[in-house]
Amino acid sequence: xxxxxxxxxxxxxSSDDRQSIQIISLIQQGKYRVWIxxxxxxxxxxxxxxxxxxxxxxxxxxxxxxxxxxxxxxxxQKEPLxxxxxxxxxxxxxxxxALARAYASPRVRFLLxxxxxxxxxxxxxxxxxxxxxxxxxxxxxxxxxxxxxRQWRSELSEKFxxxxxxxxxxxxxxxxPEAWMRYNQIITSIDVIKPIEDRKGWTPExxxxxxxxxxxAVTSINWDLVIIDEAHKTGGTSELVARYKLAKxxxxxxxxxxxxxxxxxxxxxxxFLRLMGHLDPKRFRSAQEVEREVVSEYVIRTEKRNAxxxxxxxxxxxxxxxTIAVSLKESPLQHELYDAVTFYVKYWYDYAxxxxxxxxxxxxxLMQRLVSSSTQAILxxxxxxxxVVESSLVSCSNSPKDLEQMLETDTQELLEYLLQTSPSPxxxxxxxxxxxxxxxxxxxxxxxxxRSESLEAILREIISRxxxxxxxxxxxxxxxxxxxxxxxxxxxxxxxxxxxxxxxDIEERQISLRLFSEKIQILISTEAGxxxxxxxxxxxxxxxxxxxxxxxxxQRIGRVDRIGQNRDVEVYNLVYKDTVDExxxxxxxxxxxxxxxxxxxxxxxxILDSSEAEQNFDDLYMNALLNPGELQQKxxxxxxxxxxxxxxxxxxxxxxxxDQELSPEQAYDLMHHPLPYWLSQMVHNLVPLSGGKxxxxxxxxxxxxxxxSKNYNLVFDFDEAQDPHSQLAxxxxxxxxxxxxxxxxxxxxxxxxxxQLEGIGSVKGTFGLYHLRNSSxxxxxxxxxxxxxxxxxxxxxxxxxxxxxxxTFQISGMTQFKEAIYLNLMNSVEQFCSNNVDSTxxxxxxxxxxxxxxx
Numbered sequence: 001x002x003x004x005x006x007x008x009x010x011x012x013x014s015s016d017d018r019q020s021i022q023i024i025s026l027i028q029q030g031k032y033r034v035w036i037x038x039x040x041x042x043x044x045x046x047x048x049x050x051x052x053x054x055x056x057x058x059x060x061x062x063x064x065x066x067x068x069x070x071x072x073x074x075x076x077q078k079e080p081l082x083x084x085x086x087x088x089x090x091x092x093x094x095x096x097x098a099l100a101r102a103y104a105s106p107r108v109r110f111l112l113x114x115x116x117x118x119x120x121x122x123x124x125x126x127x128x129x130x131x132x133x134x135x136x137x138x139x140x141x142x143x144x145x146x147x148x149x150r151q152w153r154s155e156l157s158e159k160f161x162x163x164x165x166x167x168x169x170x171x172x173x174x175x176x177p178e179a180w181m182r183y184n185q186i187i188t189s190i191d192v193i194k195p196i197e198d199r200k201g202w203t204p205e206x207x208x209x210x211x212x213x214x215x216x217a218v219t220s221i222n223w224d225l226v227i228i229d230e231a232h233k234t235g236g237t238s239e240l241v242a243r244y245k246l247a248k249x250x251x252x253x254x255x256x257x258x259x260x261x262x263x264x265x266x267x268x269x270x271x272f273l274r275l276m277g278h279l280d281p282k283r284f285r286s287a288q289e290v291e292r293e294v295v296s297e298y299v300i301r302t303e304k305r306n307a308x309x310x311x312x313x314x315x316x317x318x319x320x321x322x323t324i325a326v327s328l329k330e331s332p333l334q335h336e337l338y339d340a341v342t343f344y345v346k347y348w349y350d351y352a353x354x355x356x357x358x359x360x361x362x363x364x365x366l367m368q369r370l371v372s373s374s375t376q377a378i379l380x381x382x383x384x385x386x387x388v389v390e391s392s393l394v395s396c397s398n399s400p401k402d403l404e405q406m407l408e409t410d411t412q413e414l415l416e417y418l419l420q421t422s423p424s425p426x427x428x429x430x431x432x433x434x435x436x437x438x439x440x441x442x443x444x445x446x447x448x449x450x451r452s453e454s455l456e457a458i459l460r461e462i463i464s465r466x467x468x469x470x471x472x473x474x475x476x477x478x479x480x481x482x483x484x485x486x487x488x489x490x491x492x493x494x495x496x497x498x499x500x501x502x503x504x505d506i507e508e509r510q511i512s513l514r515l516f517s518e519k520i521q522i523l524i525s526t527e528a529g530x531x532x533x534x535x536x537x538x539x540x541x542x543x544x545x546x547x548x549x550x551x552x553x554x555q556r557i558g559r560v561d562r563i564g565q566n567r568d569v570e571v572y573n574l575v576y577k578d579t580v581d582e583x584x585x586x587x588x589x590x591x592x593x594x595x596x597x598x599x600x601x602x603x604x605x606x607i608l609d610s611s612e613a614e615q616n617f618d619d620l621y622m623n624a625l626l627n628p629g630e631l632q633q634k635x636x637x638x639x640x641x642x643x644x645x646x647x648x649x650x651x652x653x654x655x656x657x658x659d660q661e662l663s664p665e666q667a668y669d670l671m672h673h674p675l676p677y678w679l680s681q682m683v684h685n686l687v688p689l690s691g692g693k694x695x696x697x698x699x700x701x702x703x704x705x706x707x708x709s710k711n712y713n714l715v716f717d718f719d720e721a722q723d724p725h726s727q728l729a730x731x732x733x734x735x736x737x738x739x740x741x742x743x744x745x746x747x748x749x750x751x752x753x754x755x756q757l758e759g760i761g762s763v764k765g766t767f768g769l770y771h772l773r774n775s776s777x778x779x780x781x782x783x784x785x786x787x788x789x790x791x792x793x794x795x796x797x798x799x800x801x802x803x804x805x806x807x808t809f810q811i812s813g814m815t816q817f818k819e820a821i822y823l824n825l826m827n828s829v830e831q832f833c834s835n836n837v838d839s840t841x842x843x844x845x846x847x848x849x850x851x852x853x854x855x
Contacts, residue, residue: 330450
């Protein structure tokens with residue numbers, strides 16, 4: 001094109017920008033200031049890069065790609081919820097309900113109180129995504145238990161492609177305001193930032209200044225969204241508790257807040273009131289305000305029995321449990337060891353009660369559980385205990401850990417701590433330990449524990465019954481020594497085994513879990529190792545030893561009894577016959593479940609605080625050991641306490657239980673939503689036209705984007721995205737956002753393609769696809785179809801748009817875009833605007849695509 005033909009207002013094709021641009025003005029000879037529609041920016045372009053729009057510009061791929069991209073834009077504008085399309089998961093009905101309910105509130109401040117296993121993390125992730133996609137948040141803080149912070153990061157990365165920075169103890173930046181300001185998305189533990197009481201070598205003033213710096217570092221930030229997991233722990237026993245004070249300050253400064261807890265009340269109205277006060281301190285000032293009408297405004301809860309899938313079917317499978325009693329009489333030496341340890345435990349537990357030595361009492365509780373677990377566990381522990389007593393180490397004889405902290409501590413970690421706690425009469429204990437060691441060493445020389453042999457028999461019976469040589473087993477034990485023994489025992493007998501325990505870091509855990517899911521048959525886990533596991537591909541749980549607290553057993557089973565489990569869950573509980581473990585377990589559990597069923601509860605965690613329950617059950621077992629004749633009386637007393645608590649809790653749950661009826665329709669529609677299809681159509685057709693490339697990859701597509709970046713194994717379908725090797729293309733993908741932001745304008749000086757398509761009858765005319773942008777920047781996509789008699793067919797326009805996006809048409813040639821037709825289309829758009837525009841905004845139409853003679 002000659003320089004003389006270029007004038008302000010002209011539309012030309014820019015080879016630099018691969019699109020049509022508009023001339024604004026001449027700057028100097030051969031250089032022009034131009035407007036680039038795709039980015040809505042002004043730039044300088046040279047005459048050599050400008051030309052008439054080429055005749056081959058309107059190829060079939062461009063028409064398909066633009067039509068598909070505008071289908072996506074139309075979905076974004078019309079769908080009330082976008083976040084499900086920006087994640088790797090297909091939300092379930094109750095999760096969509098939580099998302100819709102939360103986002104309908106202008107200020108998101110809710111307690112997500114679904115039962116364990118219903119995916120509160122996913123609900124929080126969806127709500128977070130919705131707020132992000134809509135541009136309402138950028139600064140996010142997640143506060144989770146220390147053992148779950150890496151799981152949070154992993155889930156948000158895998159399911160939502162969100163990258164969070166972890167701030168944990170030991171990092172020099174943990175007390176620095178710059179660290180909290182530097183990252184927009186942080187996960188931390190409340191114990192990282194709550195005040196310390198003392199530190200070796202520090203004065204009280206130094207502790208105070210350190211605590212103040214840490215407190216201000218995190219609370220001085222204006223967080224857009226704060227998410228607190230296990231939020232019931234921030235209710236505290238009073239307003240002076242550090243966790244409560246820290247949570248209160250954080251929640252007051254955050255615009256949006258999500259509290260997560262399956263057990264928010266736990267029979268403590270004051271603590272529940274303080275918890276709800278985080279959401280709205282003005283509404284929750286006294287116990288009288290904890291009423292259904294008020295609480296229900298802030299609580300989103302679904303129970304397992306009401307949870308359904310996208311087809312309306314019950315979400316969870318049945319559970320079958322049986323107790324296997326192993327007789328110690330078949331191994332006289334093991335029987336002797338059990339009796340010797342029991343005598344030792346009774347003696348020193350009684351001493352601890354008389355002398356008020358809580359640490360010794362806790363240690364004896366663990367010793368009894370150790371001998372019930374395995375010979376190897378009691379042998380290793382007694383060897384270490386012997387060294388402590390022999391060297392007269394009494395490093396923490398007064399047990400400085402407070403009771404609540406002890407009860408919440410992992411069993412193995414608590415054992416390591418308590419082994420250093422010694423009574424005063426060291427010689428007497430030393431002699432008892434030597435006797436136990438001698439018996440234990442004889443046991444190990446005579447062969448494996450009889451319970452190990454019973455376990456092997458159970459495994460082989462199940463394999464035979466299932467007709468599956470690689471059926472997977474999840475085996476739990478409380479102690480690492482038992483875990484190690486079992487691994488060696490089972491591997492020698494041909495089983496493939498891998499272990500999980502609390503000493504493993506996140507990378508080791510992920511490797512172990514991947515191996516278990518892919519090729520290892522048996523996973524042996526401790527309590528700490530099992531925390532946060534999602535193992536729904538396994539349906540058999542074996543409790544090799546039993547925690548005395550039934551709630552811990554429930555948590556173990558919950559690792560496989562989760563969303564996605566497609567088999568009935570089988571549970572096998574191993575106990576020694578005619579021992580305190582069997583007697584208490586059999587009587588207690590039978591009566592517990594009767595009480596829960598009578599009062600309409602599904603599990604013990606609905607009515608008991610975990611630490612409180614731990615102490616109650618420890619006391620019950622030890623009393624049964626010391627005074628077996630009083631067992632029934634002690635059980636009845638504890639059951640009466642539980643029943644009383646259950647009655648209180650029933651009234652509480654009535655306050656927060658939601659009346660919503662979950663519907664599968666929305667989840668079903670999401671499963672069959674066309675968005676992934678339009679996304680694929682847009683990328684496959686527009687990327688090659690813009691200088692990129694698309695080819696097949698092992699698990700999807702290899703994409704070289706126009707900006708030079710690459711994606712491997714890119715997929716567009718939710719089902720394909722379940723493969724861990726794949727990358728899901730979503731509306732959040734930066735390169736896709738860039739394509740959607742690029743708007744190519746059609747002018748009256750362009751040639752337009754002539755197309756033939758089926759499905760609209762014999763009518764002929766001109767189709768136009770418009771953007772209507774209002775003064776707020778919101779875009780509405782409008783298709784228009786006028787026949788050659790200038791009659792508007794709006795329904796036909798939508799049909800043509802669909803057909804163009806799917807590519808079921810042919811281009812037969814090009815024709816001049818006559819000014820009269822251009823103006824008629826524009827008049828129809830303006831008529832639509834005058835009939836539909838609201839009184840507060842004005843529409844600015846932009847023509848994106850025009851085709852003619854569509855019959």
